[in-house]
Structures are given as structure tokens and as C-alpha cells.
Amino acid sequence: MNNFIFENSTKVYFGKGCVKEFLAGIMDGYGKNVMLAYGGGSIKRNGVYDEITDILADRGKNVVEFSGIMSNPTYKKVMEGAALARKNNIDMMLAVGGGSVMDCCKAVSLAAAYDGDVWSDYWEKRGIIDVEPIPLGVVVTVTGTGSECNGGAVITNEEKKIKTGGDYPKCNPKFALMDPEYTFSVPKMQTASGGFDILSHIMETYFSKTDEDNISDDISEALMRSIIRNLPAALKNPQDYTARSNLMWASTMAENRIIKLGKACDFQAHQIEHQLGAYTDCNHGCGLAVIHPPYYRYIYKDGLDKFVRFAVNVWGISADGKSKEEMAAEGVQALAGFIKEIGLPTTLRELGVKDKSILPEIAESCNIAPGSYGNMTKEAILEILNESF
Amino acid sequence: MNNFIFENSTKVYFGKGCVKEFLAGIMDGYGKNVMLAYGGGSIKRNGVYDEITDILADRGKNVVEFSGIMSNPTYKKVMEGAALARKNNIDMMLAVGGGSVMDCCKAVSLAAAYDGDVWSDYWEKRGIIDVEPIPLGVVVTVTGTGSECNGGAVITNEEKKIKTGGDYPKCNPKFALMDPEYTFSVPKMQTASGGFDILSHIMETYFSKTDEDNISDDISEALMRSIIRNLPAALKNPQDYTARSNLMWASTMAENRIIKLGKACDFQAHQIEHQLGAYTDCNHGCGLAVIHPPYYRYIYKDGLDKFVRFAVNVWGISADGKSKEEMAAEGVQALAGFIKEIGLPTTLRELGVKDKSILPEIAESCNIAPGSYGNMTKEAILEILNESF
Numbered sequence: 001m002n003n004f005i006f007e008n009s010t011k012v013y014f015g016k017g018c019v020k021e022f023l024a025g026i027m028d029g030y031g032k033n034v035m036l037a038y039g040g041g042s043i044k045r046n047g048v049y050d051e052i053t054d055i056l057a058d059r060g061k062n063v064v065e066f067s068g069i070m071s072n073p074t075y076k077k078v079m080e081g082a083a084l085a086r087k088n089n090i091d092m093m094l095a096v097g098g099g100s101v102m103d104c105c106k107a108v109s110l111a112a113a114y115d116g117d118v119w120s121d122y123w124e125k126r127g128i129i130d131v132e133p134i135p136l137g138v139v140v141t142v143t144g145t146g147s148e149c150n151g152g153a154v155i156t157n158e159e160k161k162i163k164t165g166g167d168y169p170k171c172n173p174k175f176a177l178m179d180p181e182y183t184f185s186v187p188k189m190q191t192a193s194g195g196f197d198i199l200s201h202i203m204e205t206y207f208s209k210t211d212e213d214n215i216s217d218d219i220s221e222a223l224m225r226s227i228i229r230n231l232p233a234a235l236k237n238p239q240d241y242t243a244r245s246n247l248m249w250a251s252t253m254a255e256n257r258i259i260k261l262g263k264a265c266d267f268q269a270h271q272i273e274h275q276l277g278a279y280t281d282c283n284h285g286c287g288l289a290v291i292h293p294p295y296y297r298y299i300y301k302d303g304l305d306k307f308v309r310f311a312v313n314v315w316g317i318s319a320d321g322k323s324k325e326e327m328a329a330e331g332v333q334a335l336a337g338f339i340k341e342i343g344l345p346t347t348l349r350e351l352g353v354k355d356k357s358i359l360p361e362i363a364e365s366c367n368i369a370p371g372s373y374g375n376m377t378k379e380a381i382l383e384i385l386n387e388s389f
Numbered sequence: 390m391n392n393f394i395f396e397n398s399t400k401v402y403f404g405k406g407c408v409k410e411f412l413a414g415i416m417d418g419y420g421k422n423v424m425l426a427y428g429g430g431s432i433k434r435n436g437v438y439d440e441i442t443d444i445l446a447d448r449g450k451n452v453v454e455f456s457g458i459m460s461n462p463t464y465k466k467v468m469e470g471a472a473l474a475r476k477n478n479i480d481m482m483l484a485v486g487g488g489s490v491m492d493c494c495k496a497v498s499l500a501a502a503y504d505g506d507v508w509s510d511y512w513e514k515r516g517i518i519d520v521e522p523i524p525l526g527v528v529v530t531v532t533g534t535g536s537e538c539n540g541g542a543v544i545t546n547e548e549k550k551i552k553t554g555g556d557y558p559k560c561n562p563k564f565a566l567m568d569p570e571y572t573f574s575v576p577k578m579q580t581a582s583g584g585f586d587i588l589s590h591i592m593e594t595y596f597s598k599t600d601e602d603n604i605s606d607d608i609s610e611a612l613m614r615s616i617i618r619n620l621p622a623a624l625k626n627p628q629d630y631t632a633r634s635n636l637m638w639a640s641t642m643a644e645n646r647i648i649k650l651g652k653a654c655d656f657q658a659h660q661i662e663h664q665l666g667a668y669t670d671c672n673h674g675c676g677l678a679v680i681h682p683p684y685y686r687y688i689y690k691d692g693l694d695k696f697v698r699f700a701v702n703v704w705g706i707s708a709d710g711k712s713k714e715e716m717a718a719e720g721v722q723a724l725a726g727f728i729k730e731i732g733l734p735t736t737l738r739e740l741g742v743k744d745k746s747i748l749p750e751i752a753e754s755c756n757i758a759p760g761s762y763g764n765m766t767k768e769a770i771l772e773i774l775n776e777s778f
Contacts, residue, residue: 001403001404003403004401005401006400007398009396012396014392015393016392017392180390213619213631215639215642218614219611221611226602242602253604253608258642261638
């Protein structure tokens with residue numbers, strides 16, 4: 001196993017009723033000025049907003065609202081939040097939502113505390129900047145990104161057409177409140193795309209070097225099997241608590257750094273999707289769903305044994321005298337079948353890409369993760385994008 | 390999934406060379422007076438002691454040694470350490486060893502900071518006492534207990550013939566340095582018993598309620614399969630770095646609270662073994678190896694579906710038209726076979742129990758974990774002990 005350093009400071013409160021049970025007590029540990037951040041307002045329709053604002057009012061907090069955080073949160077929105085936080089001397093931030101809201105708030109918590117050019121110094125150079133972000137707590141209402149237990153914040157710079165993010169341990173939320181019942185009202189398409197995002201995080205870790213016996217790969221297989229069981233169950237019955245709770249915790253486990261330990265984690269498919277997102281503003285999980293099968297068909301021969309293992313241990317495909325190549329291809333086919341089953345798009349056209357002329361520019365803008373299977377190049381990415389069209 | 394709260398503050402530095410690379414820098418963050426704690430002196434023979442004391446001297450620390458920590462560390466030894474820590478105004482403790490040394494040091498760190506009767510208030514009443522333990526760091530040299538990333542400290546009160554422990558988050562080590570190469574010189578019997586201790590921690594979690602679909606059970610299966618592969622490999626070649634590193638991390642993962650989330654974790658076999666240990670001072674892993682198969686033969690009918698799942702997913706036993714009972718029994722038999730394969734004892738006589746007359750007293754002294762499979766009673770435990778004789 002490769003050497004690693006691991007820490008994760010976020011305290012998790014998980015389960016039905018956890019906001020009611022714990023939020024008030026937690027808030028007493030922070031100052032008066034609270035920034036309450038959320039997205040498009042679904043939390044106003046499902047009662048979560050009222051539940052939380054009642055608790056904040058009861059604890060005597062001065063609440064400053066920061067709303068309208070979009071999917072693929074922009075650097076401009078981050079700057080808006082940072083200015084608001086500075087102006088109001090915010091003591092702590094409470095992000096209520098999914099990955100976009102959490103990521104935007106981590107970025108705000110950092111940007112508000114930093115005097116330099118935070119885009120350039122942190123996102124562009126992937127640097128660690130030595131500031132103490134504003135303390136952040138999260139209430140998760142959509143599962144998928146696993147942002148609740150790491151320091152990652154994926155932000156889109158619209159001007160530069162770059163969507164990127166790193167993992168800065170100081171940006172780990174101080175606490176995460178995770179009530180699976182809060183996700184009952186998430187629409188089917190968003191449930192599916194969030195679920196696929198989880199699966200993708202795990203696959204991107206699993207299909208990265210090294211390939212020696214590594215317990216992280218065993219754990220990844222366990223998580224993938226759980227998602228394959230529970231995502232269709234949650235789509236069938238959105239109020240299936242067992243399915244929703246397993247998906248919610250799988251989402252955290254995929255991104256709380258545990259399965260990455262000792263692994264290279266190239267996240268090459270994410271690198272491609274990020275640029276798709278930057279150019280088309282497509283849904284993240286949908287973009288990943290389109291990219292993955294053609295990407296894996298391109299690289300599987302370079303990671304043949306791992307793809308065979310994927311077919312057997314994740315999809316339960318039996319060997320029956322098949323060649324390694326046949327086994328590996330069947331595993332990728334099973335993945336493609338699962339994507340269809342959960343109703344996600346399978347072509348770039350479905351994501352709104354009208355013709356192929358934009359693809360070379362997107363391919364050119366993608367990062368190449370060093371050491372990925374298949375020795376990725378910009379030409380190879382263009383081939384994969386054409387294949388995905 | 391049941392509700393849970395999760396946090397784990399320990400920072401892990403894992404891999405070959407990690408002590409040389411990181412210890413000096415870490416120690417600069419603590420005060421001058423350091424208690425260096427270890428066991429019987431194996432660290433003096435394998436060079437670890439010199440490596441660490443050189444670093445401490447180089448950073449200008451006043452080192453107070455606390456040595457001779459025995460397996461099954463006693464409350465008396467804890468009190469000796471606490472007195473030493475108070476007398477020398479210890480700023481931080483560095484535990485170098487396996488579970489016994491780490492557990493003893495956690496207990497010392499708590500006892501030194503507490504003015505009341507720490508045995509009664511913490512161990513006996515399983516209370517949370519509101520003190521800030523002396524900061525503790527650990528250098529792991531033997532894998533098994535997984536003590537490096539939790540607040541548990543199992544202590545034996547010789548006078549009262551009670552071996553027990555709880556998990557007190559404030560006792561989590563601040564950091565853990567884990568170099569798998571440090572375990573190369575661990576003798577075969579200790580490697581096997583430590584490895585079985587890991588397996589037991591996972592099984593005790595897995596075979597506890599609830600039985601609904603829970604991602605923790607999937608992760609547990611992954612960890613068990615890894616141990617079943619890697620423990621024989623480490624016994625065959627003690628310098629197999631891949632095997633040693635996987636075992637070392639499996640040990641942590643079994644006890645860093647992750648797989649326990651949403652599970653009842655009755656740890657009934659540990660409850661029985663603890664009293665075996667209190668009465669016979671037997672090796673912990675060996676005691677567990679003797680207890681487990683007869684304990685599981687006693688309870689498996691009450692947790693039949695889980696034991697079938699264990700047979701299939703952990704031991705790869707195929708159904709082939711067998712009944713559930715046959716499948717479950719085959720799984721337990723596979724476990725018994727594995728215990729033999731790794732050379733651990735299978736009877737209480739091999740642990741030094743000379744005749745059965747002591748067994749009723751041991752059975753009577755055991756805790757009954759509420760909600761364990763098989764509705765455990767003291768009579769049932771006596772039956773299991775007789776079966777194990």
C-alpha cells in the first residue's frame with residue numbers, strides 16, 4: 001500500500017430527526033452572526049427552511065441569507081458570498097443543500113478570510129493558502145458529491161471557462177447534519193444523477209493505480225455493490241428510508257478520503273466532465289454518466305485485471321471460460337446497462353451539445369491526470385468525446 | 390440504517406519511513422516534558438527505541454520513561470503511570486507498541502487528569518468524565534486492537550477480576566504513526582493472534598443487529614476478505630510489505646468507528662474473552678480464537694440469514710441446493726478451519742485452563758450484551774465455555 005496521511009475532522013450527526021435533535025445545541029457553540037446559505041428555494045417548499053430558521057431564531061442568531069446558489073456554482077457567486085460575509089462580520093456559515101451549496105460555501109469561507117487572489121492562488125495553482133476559513137456547518141438535503149466530509153470545493157470560473165477544485169482540509173465542515181428523510185423529495189432525475197456521481201467517485205478511485213492488493217479497493221467494491229442495490233430502490237420508492245440512508249452514507253464514504261488512501265486517484269473522467277460542465281453547464285452526474293462507458297472502453301485494456309475484478313466482484317459476472325478481455329468488456333457493458341436502467345442520458349446530444357464542432361475546444365481544455373490508465377492525451381479525450389456524441 | 394453520531398479526530402501518518410519523516414515536526418507542536426511509554430523492551434531489540442529517542446533528544450525534549458506495560462494492562466499499572474505523569478508535569482505522552490501499551494496510556498492520560506476515582510467513574514459505570522486527558526500520540530508496532538484511532542482503553546482490575554473498557558472520544562490519540570515495516574519482527578503467534586483480533590472486531594460488529602441493508606456490513610465483508618487473504622501471507626513471509634500494510638490498515642478500519650455506524654455492536658464474544666483474560670491472563674487474540682466457533686455454533690440459528698451471507702460473501706461458499714442451516718454451519722466451519730490454518734489454539738486447555746471447575750465463576754462474571762443474537766444468558770455462556778474446554 002502506498003504511504004498516506006489521513007485526517008478528517010468533521011463531526012457527523014446522521015439519521016431521521018437529527019436537525020431537530022442537535023442543531024440548536026451545536027449552534028450555541030458559535031457566535032451570533034450566521035450566514036444561512038441555500039440554492040433555488042426547494043428547502044422553502046419542503047419545510048426544511050422553516051425548521052432551520054425557527055431553530056436559529058430560537059437561539060438568538062442574527063441570520064444573513066445567501067441564496068440562489070446555482071448548480072455548478074460560479075466564482076462570481078463565491079465573490080458575492082465573500083463580500084456579504086465580510087460586510088456582516090459573519091461568525092459561522094450554515095450551508096443547507098447539496099454539493100453545489102456546500103462547495104460554494106466552502107469557497108466563500110475561504111475567500112472571505114483571504115486577502116489575495118483566491119482563484120489564482122487556490123483553485124488555479126492548487127495551492128494551500130494559510131488562512132483559517134470561516135467555520136462552516138452543513139445540512140445535507142441532496143446526496144451525491146460527498147462534500148459534507150471533505151475540504152473540496154468545485155467552482156466554475158465562467159470567464160475562464162474552467163471548472164475545478166481541490167481538497168483543503170481546513171475547509172472540512174465542522175459538522176454535518178444528515179437526515180435521509182430530507183432527501184425523500186429530491187426528484188428522480190436528481191436522485192439518479194447524484195447516485196451516479198457517488199458511483200463515479202468510487203470508480204475513479206478504484207480504477208487508479210496502484211493495482212497491488214489494497215484494502216481500499218475492497219471497500220470500494222463494497223460501496224459500489226451497495227449503490228447498485230439501493231439506487232434503483234430509492235428511484236422506485238423515493239421514501240424508502242433504508243435505501244436513502246445507505247445512499248446518503250455511501251456518498252460520504254466515497255469522498256471522506258477513506259477509500260482514496262494509498263491510491264493515486266486520477267479522476268480523469270471528472271476532469272473531462274468538469275470541462276463539459278464549464279462549456280455546457282450540464283448536470284454533473286449526467287455528464288459523468290455519458291462519459292464513463294466510452295472512457296472505460298478506451299482504457300480497459302491498460303487496466304485489464306482491474307476491469308476483470310470489477311466485472312466479477314461488483315457486477316457478479318461469472319467467468320465461464322471467457323477471456324479477460326471479454327470479462328472486462330462485460331463489466332463495462334453492465335455499467336452502461338445500469339446507467340440506462342436508472343434513466344440517465346447516454347449521449348452528449350442529450351446533454352445539449354448540438355454539434356461536434358465544440359468538442360476539440362473542450363478536449364483541449366481538459367486536464368490530463370498523470371498516471372491514469374490508458375496514458376490519456378488530449379487526442380484520446382477528443383476521441384472519447386466523439387464516441388460519446 | 391440506525392441513527393448515529395460519528396467523529397474521529399486522530400491524524401494518521403501511514404507507511405514506511407513515516408516516523409523518521411514526521412515525528413520530529415509533530416513533536417515541535419507539544420511541550421518539553423514527554424512520557425515515552427512502551428512494553429517489555431522489544432522496541433530496544435528492533436531499533437525502534439533508538440530511532441525515537443534520537444528524535445526526541447534532537448528536539449530537546451525531557452523524556453520520562455514509563456516501561457514494562459504488560460499485555461492485559463492492569464489498573465495498578467495505570468495508577469503507576471498516572472502518578473509518574475503528575476510528578477513530572479508531563480505535557481504529552483508517546484506510546485510505542487501495540488494495543489496494551491496504547492490502551493494503558495489512554496487510561497493514564499485520563500487518570501492523571503482526573504481527581505476522582507477513575508476506575509469507578511469511568512470503567513465501572515462506563516461514564517463520560519469531563520476532563521481533558523494529557524495529549525497522546527502513538528507509534529504502532531503491533532497490529533490487532535486498532536486502538537490507534539479510537540478512545541477505547543481495555544484495562545484489567547486484578548483485584549476485582551474485571552477486564553473492561555469503553556470508547557471515550559477525548560482519549561483518541563492526537564496522531565498515530567503507522568509504519569508496517571515496524572511489524573516485520575512481530576513473532577508469528579502474535580501476528581496470528583493480532584490478526585484474529587482484527588477479524589473478531591469485524592465479526593462482532595457484523596453479527597449484531599440490525600440486519601436490514603446497511604453499508605457497514607458490506608464494508609465489514611470487504612475487510613474480512615482482505616484479512617483472510619493477507620494474514621496467511623504475512624505468516625508465510627513476515628516481511629511481505631503488502632500483507633503487513635493491509636493488515637495494519639484493516640486493524641485501524643475495524644476500530645475507527647466506521648463499520649460500527651448504524652450497528653448495535655454487542656461484542657458478546659469479547660465480553661466472554663475479557664473475563665477469560667481476567668481469570669487466566671491468556672492472550673486476547675488466542676482467547677477470542679477459542680471462543681468464536683462454539684459461540685457462533687450456539688447463536689447462528691438466531692441470525693441465520695446473516696450467517697448464510699457470511700458463508701457466501703466472506704468465505705465464498707456456494708449454495709448448491711444446500712439449506713440455510715447447512716450454509717451457515719459451513720461458514721462457521723470455514724472460520725474454524727481458518728483459525729487452525731493460522732495456528733491459533735482451539736481449546737481452553739491450550740489457554741492454560743486446567744479443569745472445568747473455574748468455568749461457572751468465569752461465566753457468572755461475564756457481561757451480557759443486550760440484544761445479542763441467541764438471547765445470551767450466563768447459563769448459555771457456561772455452555773459455550775464447556776464446549777470450548
